[in-house]
Amino acid sequence: MPKTPFLLIITSILFSFKGISQTLTLKITGNTLKETHILDSLGYNTLHKDLTSITEETSSLQEQLFSLGYIENILIPSKKINDSSFVYKLHLNRKFNTIYIYYKSELINQQTLNTISNKVFHDHFILNVRDIEQSLTFLNTEIAKYGHPFSKLKLTNIRIDEQHNTLKAHLSISASKKKRTINNIIIKGYEKFPRAFLKNYLKIKPNQLFNLETIQYKTAQLNSLNFAKEIKPPEVLFSKDSTSLYLYLEKSKSNTFDGFLGFGTNETTNKLQFDGYLNLNLTNNLNFGESFRLLYKSDENDQKTFEADVSLPYIFKSPVGVDLLLRIFRKDSSFTTTNQDIKIHYQINQKHKIFTGLLYTESNNLITSKTEPNISDYQTQFYTISYQYTQTQPENILFPLNEKMYFETGFGKRKTNINSEEQTQFKIEAFKIFNLNLKNSIYIRLNGASLLSSSYFENELFRFGGINSIRGFEENSLYASLFGLMNTEYRFQLSNSIYIHSIIDAAYFENDIQQTQQKLFGYGFGFGLLTKAGLFKFNYANGKLENTAFNFSNSKIHISLTTNF
Template sequence: MIKPFYLFLIIYSLLSAKIYCQNFHLKVYGNSEYETQTIDSLNYLKTHFDFNSIKLEVDSIQKALYRIGYIEHKLTPIKKENDSTFIAHFHLKKKFNTIYIYYAKNSISTEILNLISKDVFEDYFIIKFSETESVLNFINSKISNQGLPFSKLRLSNIKALKNQTLTAELIIESNTRKRNISNIIIKGYEKFPRSYLKNYLNIKPNQSFNLSLIKKKTEQLNDLKFANQIKAPEVLFSKDSTSLYLYLEKAKSNSFDGFLGFGTNEETNNLELDGYLNLNLTNNLNFGETFRLLYKSDENDQKTFDTNLTLPYIFKSPIGVDLQLRIFKRDSSFTTINQSAKLHYQINSKHKIYAGLLNLESNNLLTENTTTNNIADYKTSYYSFAYEFIKQQSYNFLFPVNSKFYFEANFGKRKRKRIDESQKQSQFTIDAFKTFNLNLKNSIYIRVNSSTLISNTYLENELFRIGGINSIRGFEENSLLASSFGIINSEYRLQLTNSIYINSITDVAYFENKILNTREKLFGYGFGFGILTKAGLLKFNYANGKLENQKFKLSNFKIHISITTDF
């Protein structure tokens, strides 16, 4: 049997909980059924925990009515219908749909007004009344971006006209002295190359202060391999100066991948280096420079040594220098040395143009008895012009570049060394790719790579060499010779996580060899995957290549494994 004292506690607790959890209800009516429907369309909150919440909700209803044009509405005091219900009564009166805003001619440019209204006249413009708040905020932001960050706007002398129309005067309060960037202070990565501020971001002292534009520009820092933006830029205003603070950090921008093998040549007993080495060094001198070293020795006794040095923004100008040395040796047939020197101009963070000189020199290593007309000593000089477009997607660690387009045109002459022969030649190259992001996990990658050599006569040691992981997959490296070719690489990519993906491989190629007078179509199929580990990005590709009229053979499958380490 429950004692009376405990029974009293239970009843008291239940009643207290009921009182504590009691809800209050708000009902809002208009002066007519139409006005009530208009108020209901505001989707106001009808259930509340206390009376203060009800008063705040009625205030928000009033503000919403002002915004949509009922500026003359009236509210009767809130009445209590019963213990849990309160009633608010509005009389909306007339709704104003249009407002004529008059302005001083020198206070605001008509270019800004044309962005917000189709009806702009010499001293006034017309907008919908419901857009008044957003229009004033837009105008204020534009004026602030012109170097007047402390400007204020208000409407004065508001009058009601017939036909649901208002008139008002636009008053702009701002300092007459515009703000310019006095100095730029970098925190975190103090040795960040200043030339990138001026030429890459186009931010420099004495520039008109525009914080929204500055934030948009500094987002491009994440597209750089060697620097990241830690947080949004900040500004310190003083009486006579405007200091811009950028918060940056130096990122790992060097990479290495490849494998090396050592062996002794059975014929010469000399030590030979086989394998693959790809080293990229970026911004180690805090200049933004890039150095690339590539060494490749494959199963066809072909050796490639390639170095490339890029020096951006020489003397803090938008002009940079690109230097390249490439040496290719094919068994005991010939060697080719490619030297180029180009100047590039960085138009902005995505676009770049090039102009320079390209020299090719090839030597026939065959004996006189086996020398043919297809391999010969020659020297070619070109004038080179190029354009490059790169769009990053730095948020994706597996595929940081979304799209790229590179076009190069070379015009020059080839001279045979041992005979008096000069031949005009031209070369054209296109290398472009695009990643189509279907959603966060699925994407399609398409690359187009094409080159052509235009000449009256051709030599074997000047033809393009294709085949391998960077051209048509499923074929041996540099095993195909072409005077012109076109390759389409495509992949369907599925990102299982932020660090793992799998992909299909579908490659199609067409090439011509005018020395042999042959034309072929090539196909490559396979699959691959990539894993982002602590050591770097591990890639695996398994592809089979075949000619157009050739059957698939499992023995033709090629496997390529690589790991790229950032440091």
């Protein structure tokens, strides 16, 4: 084939594609220079691929002008300058800033309208024109909360009030006369999920007005439970006469086995000593939401502690639950103390819980001689009132609980073979994690207790010290009639399963028997590692009294492992 015709064909094809793919230019002007400035400020697209795109752009611009109050704007037919340039003219005309909307009070209440307008009257309310779309969307959402998920709102009979240069319209609400209620709640995945938690914890129950937004918010709170979680958002099946709610749940591993091994040097014998504890928590094994805890602790001071407590929530599907506790403490051959505690709790919502109960204590002096005058047989009976607040962060697998506060006060009497004496006690435990960012956080814990009495026995004082109170001291080695302590940690997460932290603890306590007041400090470091077996923790801490030098031989190493199963 000759080269000249071939080149002509190629050139023709190239120019043909160029013509097909050319860009069209759009220019829109107003009737005045001011109107043109307004149109330019709206930022419409000037470059388009075809005439259809230009038509859509001008329609979109007109809708914007309507929403801004230029309801009389008129689009003048286009003027084609050349094959690629188009000029449109838009007359904006008058701008209306406000609209009077008339409504029927039996369809929507005035209180709801007060949230979108500060000028609400018995038959109408006033809005800025630019707020119409957002306000109607909000009103439709509010109406849906009252059992009308398919409601529709629109403005009808829109007209111009020439005298006041404003707009007027009627609010038309289309909704079924019969309100939608939840008829059936169907659980998929974890069919044995305790139904009492739906009614009392999530506050979702049959015959409740249907509101999908509220339901989604409530079901998300399931992730605050340690024995169940939501695996997908809830779904709804609407039929002519009923509404069925589907919840998709999964049972979680909630049983834990916790223990630690501690060792340090005995200050008297200079020999290595070991201490430790075992802590077993069983949760929701009967699919009732119940929990059972068993604790046994033995430490280097020849002290032994046994605890067993049971929590039974939502008895007979009511919002009331019961907590039972048995605690036995033995101090070498000096004394034993037994606590029996029964509480009735009421779950206000997912975060708040209140308690009232009875605490009975009996302590026996095991020393036959009278060399220990501060240890005596006694019995106490306290009436207690408590409050608990919790806040979770389930997305953090290392620290799923972000905040907790527990406060308890008790009033009662201590009885001995000689006399009876009024007593009052206060207890508080609180902690909070301040998340600075995804990797850095600060942990602060406060713990304290006070016993108010005219006289004290050694075997009724509070005992603290060790890994769960002030670190760097022996377990339960400190006796106090009043104490307060603060644990702090700066935590840095190396990954989702490893973190390191500092230890800075401080405490103050009083012992009214010995007439002493002391300040204590603990310093150290630690790390945590989430393994297949559970969460492994290592702490190294050194404790000291105020105005005393550090003694590294008094350092304590604490090792613990919490296993979920």
